[in-house]
Amino acid sequence: xxxxxxxxxxxxxxxxxxxxxxxxxxxxxxxxxxxxxxxxxxxxxxxxxxxxxxxxxxxxxxxxxxxxxxxxxxxxxxxxxxxxxxxxxxxxxxxxxxxxxxxxxxxxxxxxxxxxxxxxxxxxxxxxxxxxxxxxxxxxxxxxxxxxxxxxxxxxxxxxxxxxxxxxxxxxxxxxxxxxxxxxxxxxxxxxxxxxxxxxxxxxxxxxxxxxxxxxxxxxxxxxxxxxxxxxxxxxxxxxxxxxxxxxxxxxxxxxxxxxxxxxxxxxxxxxxxxxxxxxxxxxxxxxxxxxxxxxxxxxxxxxxxxxxxxxxxxxxxxxxxxxxxxxxxxxxxxxxxxxxxxx
Amino acid sequence: xxxxxxxxxxxxxxxxxxxxxxxxxxxxxxxxxxxxxxxxxxxxxxxxxxxxxxxxxxxxxxxxxxxxxxxxxxxxxxxxxxxxxxxxxxxxxxxxxxxxxxxxxxxxxxxxxxxxxxxxxxxxxxxxxxxxxxxxxxxxxxxxxxxxxxxxxxxxxxxxxxxxxxxxxxxxxxxxxxxxxxxxxxxxxxxxxxxxxxxxxxxxxxxxxxxxxxxxxxxxxxxxxxxxxxxxxxxxxxxxxxxxxxxxxxxxxxxxxxxxxxxxxxxxxxxxxxxxxxxxxxxxxxxxxxxxxxxxxxxxxx
Amino acid sequence: xxxxxxxxxxxxxxxxxxxxxxxxxxxxxxxxxxxxxxxxxxxxxxxxxxxxxxxxxxxxxxxxxxxxxxxxxxxxxxxxxxxxxxxxxxxxxxxxxxxxxxxxxxxxxxxxxxxxxxxxxxxxxxxxxxxxxxxxxxxxxxxxxxxxxxxxxxxxxxxxxxxxxxxxxxxxxxxxxxxxxxxxxxxxxxxxxxxxxxxxxxxxxxxxxxxxxxxxxxxxxxxxxxxxxxxxxxxxxxxxxxxxxxxxxxxxxxxxxxxxxxxxxxxxxxxxxxxxxxxxxxxxxxxxxxxxxxxxxxxxxxxxxxxxxxxxxxxx
Numbered sequence: 001x002x003x004x005x006x007x008x009x010x011x012x013x014x015x016x017x018x019x020x021x022x023x024x025x026x027x028x029x030x031x032x033x034x035x036x037x038x039x040x041x042x043x044x045x046x047x048x049x050x051x052x053x054x055x056x057x058x059x060x061x062x063x064x065x066x067x068x069x070x071x072x073x074x075x076x077x078x079x080x081x082x083x084x085x086x087x088x089x090x091x092x093x094x095x096x097x098x099x100x101x102x103x104x105x106x107x108x109x110x111x112x113x114x115x116x117x118x119x120x121x122x123x124x125x126x127x128x129x130x131x132x133x134x135x136x137x138x139x140x141x142x143x144x145x146x147x148x149x150x151x152x153x154x155x156x157x158x159x160x161x162x163x164x165x166x167x168x169x170x171x172x173x174x175x176x177x178x179x180x181x182x183x184x185x186x187x188x189x190x191x192x193x194x195x196x197x198x199x200x201x202x203x204x205x206x207x208x209x210x211x212x213x214x215x216x217x218x219x220x221x222x223x224x225x226x227x228x229x230x231x232x233x234x235x236x237x238x239x240x241x242x243x244x245x246x247x248x249x250x251x252x253x254x255x256x257x258x259x260x261x262x263x264x265x266x267x268x269x270x271x272x273x274x275x276x277x278x279x280x281x282x283x284x285x286x287x288x289x290x291x292x293x294x295x296x297x298x299x300x301x302x303x304x305x306x307x308x309x310x311x312x313x314x315x316x317x318x319x320x321x322x323x324x325x326x327x328x329x330x331x332x333x334x335x336x337x338x339x340x341x342x343x344x
Numbered sequence: 345x346x347x348x349x350x351x352x353x354x355x356x357x358x359x360x361x362x363x364x365x366x367x368x369x370x371x372x373x374x375x376x377x378x379x380x381x382x383x384x385x386x387x388x389x390x391x392x393x394x395x396x397x398x399x400x401x402x403x404x405x406x407x408x409x410x411x412x413x414x415x416x417x418x419x420x421x422x423x424x425x426x427x428x429x430x431x432x433x434x435x436x437x438x439x440x441x442x443x444x445x446x447x448x449x450x451x452x453x454x455x456x457x458x459x460x461x462x463x464x465x466x467x468x469x470x471x472x473x474x475x476x477x478x479x480x481x482x483x484x485x486x487x488x489x490x491x492x493x494x495x496x497x498x499x500x501x502x503x504x505x506x507x508x509x510x511x512x513x514x515x516x517x518x519x520x521x522x523x524x525x526x527x528x529x530x531x532x533x534x535x536x537x538x539x540x541x542x543x544x545x546x547x548x549x550x551x552x553x554x555x556x557x558x559x560x561x562x563x564x565x566x567x568x569x570x571x572x573x574x575x576x577x578x579x580x581x582x583x584x585x586x587x588x589x590x591x592x593x594x595x596x597x598x599x600x601x602x603x604x605x606x607x608x609x610x611x612x613x614x615x616x617x618x619x620x621x622x623x624x625x626x627x628x629x630x631x632x633x634x635x636x637x638x639x640x641x642x643x644x645x646x
Numbered sequence: 647x648x649x650x651x652x653x654x655x656x657x658x659x660x661x662x663x664x665x666x667x668x669x670x671x672x673x674x675x676x677x678x679x680x681x682x683x684x685x686x687x688x689x690x691x692x693x694x695x696x697x698x699x700x701x702x703x704x705x706x707x708x709x710x711x712x713x714x715x716x717x718x719x720x721x722x723x724x725x726x727x728x729x730x731x732x733x734x735x736x737x738x739x740x741x742x743x744x745x746x747x748x749x750x751x752x753x754x755x756x757x758x759x760x761x762x763x764x765x766x767x768x769x770x771x772x773x774x775x776x777x778x779x780x781x782x783x784x785x786x787x788x789x790x791x792x793x794x795x796x797x798x799x800x801x802x803x804x805x806x807x808x809x810x811x812x813x814x815x816x817x818x819x820x821x822x823x824x825x826x827x828x829x830x831x832x833x834x835x836x837x838x839x840x841x842x843x844x845x846x847x848x849x850x851x852x853x854x855x856x857x858x859x860x861x862x863x864x865x866x867x868x869x870x871x872x873x874x875x876x877x878x879x880x881x882x883x884x885x886x887x888x889x890x891x892x893x894x895x896x897x898x899x900x901x902x903x904x905x906x907x908x909x910x911x912x913x914x915x916x917x918x919x920x921x922x923x924x925x926x927x928x929x930x931x932x933x934x935x936x937x938x939x940x941x942x943x944x945x946x947x948x949x950x951x952x953x954x955x956x957x958x959x960x961x962x
Contacts, residue, residue, distance in 0.1 A: 054861055058852075088863030101858035103873050105880075105952055114872075115862035139952045155862055382788075485664030489933045490891030493913075496898060500917035500925035501675040577794055581899060584796050585914055600797060604903070607800065608808045618797035626792035 001072065002029040003163060003195050004053065009066035011045075011052050021271065022048040022061060024219040027295075030163065035189060035196045037210030037227070039203050039242065045219035046199045047096070050165045054093060055083040071162070088115045092156030092164045094185075097172035098148035102140035108151050109136035116158035129154045129184055146177030150184060157188055164189070165197045170205060182209065203246045207231050215239045218276040221295075225302035235304040238277045275307065283308055376638040383634020389627025397447035400440035408433060408441040408594040417610040427612045429602055435616050438594040442617070445595050446624070449510060450575035456514045458568050461521035466552055466560075468522070469529025480526070486519035492578060499587050509588045513578055521567055528560040562639040566632055573628025580621050596621050654944050658937060665933045666723065669926055670716050673706075680922055681708050687732045705729065706923070728930065729923035733916070738927035742909055746931070748818055749908030752831060752900065753893040755824055759832020760839050760889070764790075765882070767836070768843025769875060775848060783840055790837020796899040799830035803903070816905040827904045831896045835889055842885060846878035853877070880951045887940035894932050 011023040022045045030036050038046045051057050053068055055075060068075040070091065075083065087093075092115075095101035102111060109122045116125060123133025129150040140148055149169065156164055166185060170178040186209055189196045198209050206213055206227075213230045215222045215238065223236040234240045241261040261280060272279050278288035288307055297303035377383050396403070411433030418428040426435040468479040486494070498512035532538065533556070541551050580597030582588035589595040591602075596617040603613035673680055685694035685702035694702070703709050706729060707719040722728070728738040771783035806826060807815035814823050850856065851874050859873050898910035905911070909928055916924035948954045 051857070056857055056860055058857070084860075084863055084865060086863075087861055093858070093861040095854060095858050095861075097854070100854040103855040103859065103877070105876050105950075106872070111859075111862075114859065114864050114868065141953050152858075158862075481660070481664070484661060485668060488661045488665050488937055489668070489929065490895050490936055492895035493891070493898070493929060493932045496895075496913060496917065497669075497672060497925055497929040498675065500913075500920075501672045501922060503677060503920070504917075573792070577792075580794060581796060584899065585902060585917075587914075587917060597796075600800065604800060607804045611804050611808075614797075614800050614804065618794065618800065621794050621797060622789075622792050625794070626788065629792055630788075 003032045003034075003071060004030040004197075005067070005069040006049075006053070007067045007069075009049065009052055009068060010064050011048055011057055011061055012064045013061040015060060021219050023052060026066070026216070026219075026221055028214050028221065028224060030195045030197060032162065032195055033193050034212065035198065035210045036212050036214060037206030038197060038199045038214045038216060039201065039206050040216035041201055043218075044216040046201075046216055047167050048219075049216070050093065050167050050197065050199060053165065054087055054091060055080070056087075088161070089159045090161050090163065092159070092161040094149075094153050094156045094164065094166040094169050096168035098152035099140065099145065099172065101152060102148060104140055107137055107139055108143070112136070112151075112155055112158060115155045120158065125154050125158050126151070128157065128188070130180075144177070145173040146180060149173050149177065149181050153181070153184060153188065157192060157194075160192055161194060163195045163197070165199070167199045168201070169198065170202070171200070185209065203242055215242065218271050220276060221305065222277065223302075223304035223306075225304075226300070229302065235302075235309055236277075236306045237281045237283050237308065239304070241280075241282075275305070373638040377634055380634050380637060382630050383638070386627045386630025386632075386634055389623060390631050393443060393447055393624050393627060396440055396443035398444075400443050404434075404437035404440040406434035406437040408438045409592045417606060417613070419610065419612055426616045427610065429599065429613050430606055435599070435613065438599055439596070439616060439620055441594040442596045442599065443620075445506075445589060445593065446576050446579060446621075447572075449506060449579050449589075450572050453510050453513045453517075453575045453579075454568050454571045456510075457518045457521060457571060458564060460514070460518040461525055461567075462557075462564060464518070464522040465525030466529050466556060469526040469533060470548065470552055470556060476526070480523070483519040483523050486516070487523070489516070491516045491520070492581070495578070495582070496585075496587070499582065504587045504590065506589045506593075509579065509582050513575060513582075517571070517574075521571070524567065525560055525563065528563045529556055532556055532559040562635075566636045566639065569628055569635055570632035573625045573632065576628070577621065577625045650948065651945050654941060658941055661937055662934070665930065665937070666720050667716065669930050669933075670719050672926060672929070673708075673922060676920075676922055681706055683920065683922075684732060688735065723930070728927045731916070731924045732921040733919050733924070738923045741912065741924065742927050742931050745907060745909045745912045748906060749894075749897055749901070749910060751824070752827055752897055752906060752908055753890070755828035756831030756835065756893045756896065757886075757889070759828050760835045763833065764836030764839035765843055767840040769847055769870075771840065771844040772847030772851060772874075772878075773870065780844075783844065787837040787840035787844075790833055790835075790840070793834055793837070795830055795834045795896045796903060798833060799826070799900055799903045802826045802830055818906055823904075827900045827906055830903075831893060831900050834896060835892055839882065839885070839889075843878060843882055846881050847874055850874040850877040883943060883947065883950050887936075887943045890939040891936045894936060 006029070007027050009023050009026040010021065013020040013022060024045070026045070026049055028036065038049065040046050048057065048061070052063055053070075053075070055078070057063060063076050066076065070086065075086075102108070108126070112122050112125055113120055116122075122136045126133050126136060131147060131150050131154065135143060135147060135151070140151075143151065149172070153166075153169070156166075169185060170181050173181060182205065185196070185198070188194075196209075198206060200206050207230075210227050212224065212226050214224045215234075215236065217238050223230075223234060223239045225235075230239070231243065234243050238261075245261055272289070274287070274289040274291055275281070275284075275293050278284040281288065285307065291307070293305045293307045295303055295305050296309050411428060411431045413432045415428050416430055416432040418432075420427060426439065428434055429438070464479055464483070468476040489497075495509075495512040495516035498515055499509055502508040502512060538551065538555055541555055546554070579588055580595070580600070583595045583597030584601045586598075586601065589598060591598060599617035600614060600621075603610075603617070606613055676683075679699075681699050681703040682694065684706055685698040688694075688698075688702075707715050707722065709715070710718075726739050730736060731738055731741055734741065767783040767786065771780040771787075774780045803815045803826065806813045813826055815826065817823055855877075856869060856873055859869050864873070894910075897906075897908060898913060900906065901908045901910035902914050909931060913925065913928040913932075915921075916928065
């Protein structure tokens, strides 16, 4: 059974300027010990998907439909007190920018203890992420960006949660620290055996870390697949464009020109009708601007939402965890390569 | 409490939306102002006060200085809508005449303060260097005094009277505004269009008049509006202490002072001028806040 | 930390010199010859002889070159001699020392009122953003900002002393005498604190560290007190220095109305009597207390905002 089952999750912000559907009919599974990568440009609803799982959608946002089951327990509509006991204990979250996610007026130790309990061995917890225990008495601004990010990870894993969500864990740190943080995450995931959701706009990072990839665009899931087949042959035109815009992938080192995606990413307040990607899609047909494409699922659990694909089977079909575990953590690639794999 | 906290904010989508939704320019400012109900209320109050200040003497039904002593300490009546004071003078008439004194005196101080502050602030901010350092040290010295205490002390030496009170208030309060305006000028100066104007051979005075002043004008307008309210309050306070307008001239602070011994007999005498001061100051504050929000939606300046 | 405090203390020196220069200059604003006025106070029949005036001039440090005059005046001031009151003939510093405790008691009580009324209202307003407690708090804050302290004082006297007869309206005796003056002083300042704390609380609550704290399982009380309020209070503490000046100014009115025997009432009486040395003494004391209060806040500040502290440590 999946550890996390998200079904038709729809998170909406009702503002005076119109409704913003930050997550629109999002479905995916995460198996115990699995690494799922969620990729997409900024504003594609990745972060709000994570916050929805934790029940931390900021007002005026609200989960309006769908279900989130964690270890069989429904989280949508669960009382705040129950959610609070899950947060930190069963689900840990690593935020994008530790500089903003750590409270500037409390020491690292005191923030670690909030997650791990008053009697926790703070030095040991910091040691898990390769930080000197003496840093515990420091304030966040007294640490380097990389150290802060590790401290953030230490807080997220303090209680050995079954699921860790890492939201853009490397974008706020310099490229050398990026590699280190990445390896730290991979090592920790392996050691704790927890499931991990990595959110990033960096396909290079995702392909290096994840078992499976979920591609989001303007709040909708465009495609999901195991990482190897995805990199080898993405089905959705958007996914293809993303991959073509990613410089050198460690898994599939191709040479050739780097392609951009034409047009500007649309904004969430003005989602185009039909397929949200159609204004920028090179292969768009007439119906793409009218009809929302249905999810075309494959037997292996992969799938995509595009009219141009001949769908072998309709939804619903159970999503299975990806294969190819074990060979994910290749030897440390040079820093430059990871830094390269960033979308504009 | 938990219900309140459950819905607490998070950065992200909602916050990222707002920058797109702020209109710029004069029309946007006007629309933002009109949408702000409190600001409109402030504008209405200020309009009423200005009207009373301009036309008060013609609207007043009685002589504000010579009353009928037999009619003293009266409550509401048709003859005296707001009652009479301890000398039988009509409160409404004194209020209307007092509006003129309060408003124009406050306006005079504000004009003087803003003029001095603008000259000093722009000079310091634009010239920089030793001029800036010298002017700002002077500002620091004056700011080391709480402004009301400085004006009280100055009056202590200059002697009581409206003209001296106005001089004292001006001397005591320009420094803070000079510092704010200097900060704004520094911010404007760092922008590239000033460099362009300098390269194009503009004279310093020309650049200040054409480029620097228009860019700090919204700050000045907001400061001036808030300052008028503050000055009306300060002047009423000085008159209340017997250091502002000399009796028997009608003045709101003085009316309060006169009402004080008769709190038990006729509290109306204290309610009328007090309410007038409070509402007027409130009106200018609301208007000033509204202008600030309308002119500077990001809330950076001032 | 010690270095930081020392540097802050050094920065005060020019400010104090500036204060003394301005205070001294005020004497030259006085119309007429201060020495003559002074001499007249103590001469028989108010007819001072030229010798009396010369003696007065010497006592007031009004002879010689202006810079010489200032230095002599400042030299005496450092030794606690600001001349004698025109009214009582007693030393000004000694007079002020008699009145100062009452004023400090009053301003401290006013600050307490702000702490007890203004700050909690700001927190509640932010937590119930746009709901009725917020609307109510904003309404009171708005009233508090425009309300003249001298009118509020009269209202309080009318309500509690005249109508209800619960509390005395004048003088300084037991704690009951303190309540109305403290309220009159504190309520006026509370409004701006409610507004400020509401704004900084709302800002703090929208920060990512709040979401992050909740994401690691911190409960509502912890989120609000340990994280939001702790951060929101930083600008409030900065403002407290300014407020001390406002409280001192407000004390002038409140003391006059309630016949509270403090330096504010002493100042108003001195101004009315053209008692120049006493007025000088009052300004000097008020501004030095104000500067001292701001210095104290600067010293305490690093304890409240660790970012300032370590910057100070690093550069010391």
